[in-house]
Amino acid sequence: MTAALQGIKVLDLTHVMSGPFCTRQLVLLGAEVIKIEKPGDGDVMRYYGHDPQFGRNSPNFVGYNAGKRSVALDLTTELGAEALRRLVADADVLVENFRPGVLAARGFGWEECKAIRPNLIYCSISGYGQESILRDNPAYDHIAQAMSGLMSLQGGPEDPPIKAGFPLIDTFSGYMAAFAIVSALLRRERTGEGQRLDVSMLDASMVLMSSMILKYNATGVVPPRVGNKGFSLSATADMFQTKDRPISIGANTDKQFEALCKLLKLEHLLEDPRYANASGRWEHADTLRPVVREAIAEWHAEELEVALNRVSVPAAVVRDLAGIVAHPHFNGRDTFQTIQVPSWGRETKVLNGGFGADADAPNSDLPPPDLGEHTEDVLRSIGFEGEELQQLLAEGQVQ
Amino acid sequence: MTAALQGIKVLDLTHVMSGPFCTRQLVLLGAEVIKIEKPGDGDVMRYYGHDPQFGRNSPNFVGYNAGKRSVALDLTTELGAEALRRLVADADVLVENFRPGVLAARGFGWEECKAIRPNLIYCSISGYGQESILRDNPAYDHIAQAMSGLMSLQGGPEDPPIKAGFPLIDTFSGYMAAFAIVSALLRRERTGEGQRLDVSMLDASMVLMSSMILKYNATGVVPPRVGNKGFSLSATADMFQTKDRPISIGANTDKQFEALCKLLKLEHLLEDPRYANASGRWEHADTLRPVVREAIAEWHAEELEVALNRVSVPAAVVRDLAGIVAHPHFNGRDTFQTIQVPSWGRETKVLNGGFGADADAPNSDLPPPDLGEHTEDVLRSIGFEGEELQQLLAEGQVQ
Numbered sequence: 001m002t003a004a005l006q007g008i009k010v011l012d013l014t015h016v017m018s019g020p021f022c023t024r025q026l027v028l029l030g031a032e033v034i035k036i037e038k039p040g041d042g043d044v045m046r047y048y049g050h051d052p053q054f055g056r057n058s059p060n061f062v063g064y065n066a067g068k069r070s071v072a073l074d075l076t077t078e079l080g081a082e083a084l085r086r087l088v089a090d091a092d093v094l095v096e097n098f099r100p101g102v103l104a105a106r107g108f109g110w111e112e113c114k115a116i117r118p119n120l121i122y123c124s125i126s127g128y129g130q131e132s133i134l135r136d137n138p139a140y141d142h143i144a145q146a147m148s149g150l151m152s153l154q155g156g157p158e159d160p161p162i163k164a165g166f167p168l169i170d171t172f173s174g175y176m177a178a179f180a181i182v183s184a185l186l187r188r189e190r191t192g193e194g195q196r197l198d199v200s201m202l203d204a205s206m207v208l209m210s211s212m213i214l215k216y217n218a219t220g221v222v223p224p225r226v227g228n229k230g231f232s233l234s235a236t237a238d239m240f241q242t243k244d245r246p247i248s249i250g251a252n253t254d255k256q257f258e259a260l261c262k263l264l265k266l267e268h269l270l271e272d273p274r275y276a277n278a279s280g281r282w283e284h285a286d287t288l289r290p291v292v293r294e295a296i297a298e299w300h301a302e303e304l305e306v307a308l309n310r311v312s313v314p315a316a317v318v319r320d321l322a323g324i325v326a327h328p329h330f331n332g333r334d335t336f337q338t339i340q341v342p343s344w345g346r347e348t349k350v351l352n353g354g355f356g357a358d359a360d361a362p363n364s365d366l367p368p369p370d371l372g373e374h375t376e377d378v379l380r381s382i383g384f385e386g387e388e389l390q391q392l393l394a395e396g397q398v399q
Numbered sequence: 400m401t402a403a404l405q406g407i408k409v410l411d412l413t414h415v416m417s418g419p420f421c422t423r424q425l426v427l428l429g430a431e432v433i434k435i436e437k438p439g440d441g442d443v444m445r446y447y448g449h450d451p452q453f454g455r456n457s458p459n460f461v462g463y464n465a466g467k468r469s470v471a472l473d474l475t476t477e478l479g480a481e482a483l484r485r486l487v488a489d490a491d492v493l494v495e496n497f498r499p500g501v502l503a504a505r506g507f508g509w510e511e512c513k514a515i516r517p518n519l520i521y522c523s524i525s526g527y528g529q530e531s532i533l534r535d536n537p538a539y540d541h542i543a544q545a546m547s548g549l550m551s552l553q554g555g556p557e558d559p560p561i562k563a564g565f566p567l568i569d570t571f572s573g574y575m576a577a578f579a580i581v582s583a584l585l586r587r588e589r590t591g592e593g594q595r596l597d598v599s600m601l602d603a604s605m606v607l608m609s610s611m612i613l614k615y616n617a618t619g620v621v622p623p624r625v626g627n628k629g630f631s632l633s634a635t636a637d638m639f640q641t642k643d644r645p646i647s648i649g650a651n652t653d654k655q656f657e658a659l660c661k662l663l664k665l666e667h668l669l670e671d672p673r674y675a676n677a678s679g680r681w682e683h684a685d686t687l688r689p690v691v692r693e694a695i696a697e698w699h700a701e702e703l704e705v706a707l708n709r710v711s712v713p714a715a716v717v718r719d720l721a722g723i724v725a726h727p728h729f730n731g732r733d734t735f736q737t738i739q740v741p742s743w744g745r746e747t748k749v750l751n752g753g754f755g756a757d758a759d760a761p762n763s764d765l766p767p768p769d770l771g772e773h774t775e776d777v778l779r780s781i782g783f784e785g786e787e788l789q790q791l792l793a794e795g796q797v798q
Contacts, residue, residue, distance in 0.1 A: 004586035017610070029582055049614065050678070059617035063609060110757070129755065132728050138649075138713040142629040142636065146647035147715035149723040151627070151638075153564025154553060161638065161645060161717045163627045164563055165552025166611045172571065175606075179578045180754045183428055186585040187403035187759060198755035203734045207574075207753035209720075211416070211459060212565045215448065216720045217735070217748040218458035223720065228550070228562045230541040237541065239550075239560065246560060248545035250537075279449070314537040316546035318560045321608075321615045321622065324548040329533050335602045336616070349616040354606035355579045356528065356597035358509070360586060 003030025003360045008185065011091040012036065012068065015043045017141070017167055018125050018201070019097035020064040021174035026093070026181065027067040028353040028362035034087065034378055035068045035369065039396045042072065042371040057343050057368055063350040066339050067364040071379070072372030072396035075106055079392055084108060086382040088116045092188075093181055097125040100135040110196045119194040121184040125177050129200035139201055141167035148205035153212060156227035173204040234278065235285035236260055239318060240293055245301040250314035252278065259311040264295040340367050372398040402429025402759045407584065410490040411435065411467065414442045416540070416566055417524050417600070418496035419463040420573035425492070425580065426466040427752040427761035433486065433777060434467045434768065438795045441471065441770040456742050456767055462749040465738050466763040470778070471771030471795035474505055478791055483507060485781040487515045491587075492580055496524040499534040509595045518593040520583040524576050528599035538600055540566035547604035552611060555626035572603040633677060634684035635659055638717060639692055644700040649713035651677065658710040663694040739766050771797040 005026055010033040012023045020043070023033045037043050045064065046056040054062075071087075074080040088094060094113060096103055103109055103124075110122045124130055127139025145151050145163050154162035177199045184195040206213055211231075212223050228248065230237030236251035251260040254277060261269045269275050269291065274284040281288055296304065301317045308315035317323070330336065334356070336349040353362025375396050379389055404425055409432040411422045419442070422432045436442050444463065445455040453461075470486075473479040487493060493512060495502050502508055502523075509521045523529055526538025544550050544562050553561035576598040583594040605612055610630075611622050627647065629636025635650035650659040653676060660668045668674050668690065673683040680687055695703065700716045707714035716722070729735065733755070735748040752761025774795050778788055 002586065002590045004582040004589070006589075021609070025578070051618075054617070059613045060610060062617070063613035128728060129732070131755075132732070133730075134708075134728050137708040138711055140629060140636070140649040140651075140713050142627070143647055143649050143713045143715045146638065146645075146717040147723065149718050149720045150564075151647070151717050152719040155561055155564070161627070162554055162561055163638070163647075164567075165549075165554070165624060166608050167630055168563075168567070168607070171607055171610065172574075175571075175574065175578065176753055179424070179574065179581065180752075180756070182578065182581045182585055183403040184756070186581055186588060187401065189585060189588045190403070190405075191401045193758070195759070196757040199753075202728065203732070203753050206723075206734055207750050208567070208570055209565050210420070210462060210750045211570065212720060213724065214458045214462035214747075214749060216724065218453070218461070219450075220721075225564060228541070228560070230539060231566055237539070239545070239562070246545075248542055248550070248562075250539040250542050252539075309533075309536040312537055314539050314542045316542045318545040318550050319548050320551040321548045321611060322619075324546065324605075325612065325615065329527060329531050329601065331532075333528070333531070333602070335605055348613075350613060351606050351609045354575055354598075354602050356530075357579070357583070358595040359592070360594070 001360050004182070005029040005031035005185070008032065008092045009090060010034070010093040010095065011087050013094065013096040013098070013103070014125070015097065016045045017064070017170040018174035018177065019095055020045065021171055022125065022177040023068065023095055024064050024066070025175065025178040025353065027364050033068040035065060035070050036073050036084070037070055037371055039072045039074050040399050042070070042398065046371065055343055056371060057341055059348065062341055062348060062368045066350055066368045067366035068369055069374035069378060070369035070371055071375045072398050073375070074395040077395050079388060080395055081107060083379060083382065083384065083392055085116055088113050088120065090382060091117060091120060092185070093121045093123065095123045095125070095177065095181070099138070100124070100126050100130045114194065119188055119192060121181060121188065121195050121197065123177050123181050123197040123199065125173055125199045127201050129203060130198045132200065141170040144169040144201040144205060148202055148209065150205055150209060153209070153223070153225065155225055157225050159225065169201050169205050169208070172208050173199055173201045176204045176207070233282060235281050235288040236292055240296040242296055242299045242301040242304055246318040247296070247301045247304055248316055248318060249308065254278065256313045257281065259313050260308070263307055263311055264292065266291060266295055334361070334363070337365055339365050342367055343370060372396055400759050403581070404428040404430035404584070407431065407491045408489060409433070409492040409494065410486050412493065412495040412497070412502065413524070414496065415444045416463070416569040417573035417576065418494055419444065420570055421524065421576040421580070422467065422494055423463045423465070424574065424577040424752065426763050432467040434464060434469050435472050435483070436469055436770055438471045438473050439798050441469070441797065445770065454742055455770060456740055458747065461740055461747060461767045465749055465767045466765035467768055468773035468777060469768035469770055470774045471797050472774070473794040476794050478787060479794055480506060482778060482781065482783065482791055484515055487512050487519065489781060490516060490519060491584070492520045492522065494522045494524070494576065494580070498537070499523070499525050499529045513593060518587055518591060520580060520587065520594050520596065522576050522580050522596040522598065524572055524598045526600050528602060529597045531599065540569040543568040543600040543604060547601055547608065549604055549608060552608070552622070552624065554624055556624050558624065568600050568604050568607070571607050572598055572600045575603045575606070632681060634680050634687040635691055639695040641695055641698045641700040641703055645717040646695070646700045646703055647715055647717060648707065653677070655712045656680065658712050659707070662706055662710055663691065665690060665694055733760070733762070736764050738764050741766055742769065771795055
């Protein structure tokens with residue numbers, strides 16, 4: 001058994017979200033990731049949420065950094081820079097998400113690193129890319145959601161713009177970086193060549209929203225906001241209220257519509273020529289929808305979910321996180337992995353890679369690193385000893 | 400120059416969205432993708448939106464399938480199945496997004512395909528995975544958004560659940576499949592072994608929402624809905640109304656808050672001890688927010704965007720798709736690629752891979768295939784000729 005990235009060394013100069021999320025995916029495929037943190041406090045993600053019970057290992061820090069090694073290194077000192085040079089010489093991949101130009105100003109731009117390690121894969125993640133006219137603009141996820149048009153797509157025609165409720169663009173940009181890196185490793189395996197990769201949140205969001213962008217580019221029409229309707233815009237593909245909780249239903253095809261009507265005891269709709277096909281049901285949605293809505297309101301949501309799926313009509317109760325995480329679907333799957341968090345004195349469930357495989361599936365149950373936990377080990381492994389080692393350890397002291 | 404997937408042959412048995420989006424990413428990295436479509440109509444995505452001007456090449460079909468070859472093949476006939484067997488024997492990767500069990504019932508499950516091509520990478524994409532208790536449930540993107548808890552996260556505390564405004568889970572699942580496939584190709588390059596990959600929309604959505612799930616798993620507290628606030632929940636990280644359009648601002652740190660106040664001529668806030676640090680500003684958000692809101696309302700959105708970014712405060716006008724696609728950021732970048740669509744008699748802009756590289760960046764400007772356009776060529780290449788070829792062409796006739 002050999003995981004895809006077994007033996008691959010990743011030098012991780014990232015912080016907060018997109019970068020650590022990226023390199024976590026690489027950990028799960030077997031890579032050895034060395035996380036460089038600034039002495040003192042380390043990655044600000046360690047304190048995300050500022051919940052004292054988690055100290056400097058916030059749940060999100062834990063989930064994104066489990067299985068990595070942490071080295072506290074002051075890159076602004078001569079010896080710190082020398083240590084980084086030796087780490088670059090030993091790395092297959094370098095990932096960074098500083099603002100464009102910051103690492104180059106410190107002597108660790110692509111050209112410099114390539115000179116140290118010719119077949120290096122060097123991946124930068126930033127808000128707008130290394131060459132954009134906007135490259136100097138700072139970016140957070142919710143800013144990228146505004147900029148990219150993503151906020152403009154959520155909600156109904158009368159609603160204000162609405163943000164996705166989680167750091168979607170950070171997450172997807174990090175995932176794109178992981179994809180780019182694995183592609184570059186495959187290319188290196190086949191050609192021996194390194195590669196410089198440039199991931200930007202704004203460009204990544206265009207790919208993410210491609211379904212809407214493609215239509216817009218071809219028609220010049222800004223897509224209407226459709227609220228909770230399915231993308232088919234069918235009257236029977238929408239969110240409906242039941243006796244208890246809302247449910248989303250997707251009855252698009254004639255077959256699905258027939259099954260829905262039979263289950264809801266609305267067989268008379270099947271005789272109505274207005275509703276005989278999808279375009280008729282779309283045209284007469286205003287008369288169809290209230291009838292269906294009324295019938296659905298008589299059901300309990302979970303019972304209706306089961307009954308609809310049994311007759312092959314896509315449907316799901318609108319769950320919250322508590323509802324889905326506890327779902328028996330996950331029993332026996334390795335979607336979540338239980339890991340120990342030493343500083344908490346207990347375990348937690350983090351995300352695995354999200355896909356399965358017959359062999360060498362994504363997998364790592366290693367704990368998150370404490371700040372600087374591996375500084376000494378790693379520095380020794382790249383040849384530091386004696387006074388130099390002591391000086392580096394002093395420079396990299398953690399609070 | 401050798402692109403990462405140059406020479407890699409992908410047999411694409413997918414339709415609609417997640418699968419074609421996945422294999423489009425592989426095209427952009429140099430793979431040869433053969434799309435198998437059902438005779439007659441082909442992929443239903445061809446008709447998405449039912450706009451007559453696009454015929455059977457809807458903008459979304461075009462964007463997801465450009466650069467592939469199309470073979471119309473009836474898998475239910477003896478000769479059609481024989482053709483598929485030969486294609487499998489010749490493939491590096493097979494991707495499919497039928498309901499679990501459908502391909503196996505036709506004799507093309509993982510075990511059967513592995514027997515034909517031992518080092519094959521076989522990737523399935525489905526709603527709930529190949530082994531889930533929910534495997535037989537049909538799934539659409541908006542159903543997965545309900546099921547996964549994703550809808551529950553959008554909007555403010557008083558809002559109903561709100562769907563992401565584009566097929567987010569379909570898109571991300573397809574991207575995850577592309578990541579899994581490239582990882583598997585790297586593993587195959589290093590070990591010689593094929594792999595069976597199992598991507599599910601529900602599990603992919605957990606990874607996508609990991610930021611919220613990690614917190615929930617560690618605390619047991621369902622995260623509050625925060626509307627358009629930044630994830631810092633700072634009073635000055637939110638969407639605000641200007642004289643014309645809304646703008647999102649992210650002033651979290653002391654430095655950003657100071658720059659914001661100076662620009663808005665609210666220097667007096669900097670003297671106020673309540674607002675001296677982030678936790679104070681969070682605690683006194685109710686008094687701080689209205690003052691900031693009033694000052695922002697005096698600006699024009701685009702002027703404020705420029706002014707704030709100039710002083711390193713993250714900010715972006717809340718744009719719609721027209722606003723962002725026309726942004727000069729994209730000038731000279733290859734985020735979009737212009738391709739010819741022969742059946743439209745004109746060109747359109749599709750998405751490229753979303754990231755840049757110094758060499759062998761994602762790239763393909765090939766047109767989308769007409770239904771069955773490459774049937775004869777491909778069948779000849781796998782040895783069909785004479786009567787058998789004619790019979791297959793007859794079976795695969797397109798309407």
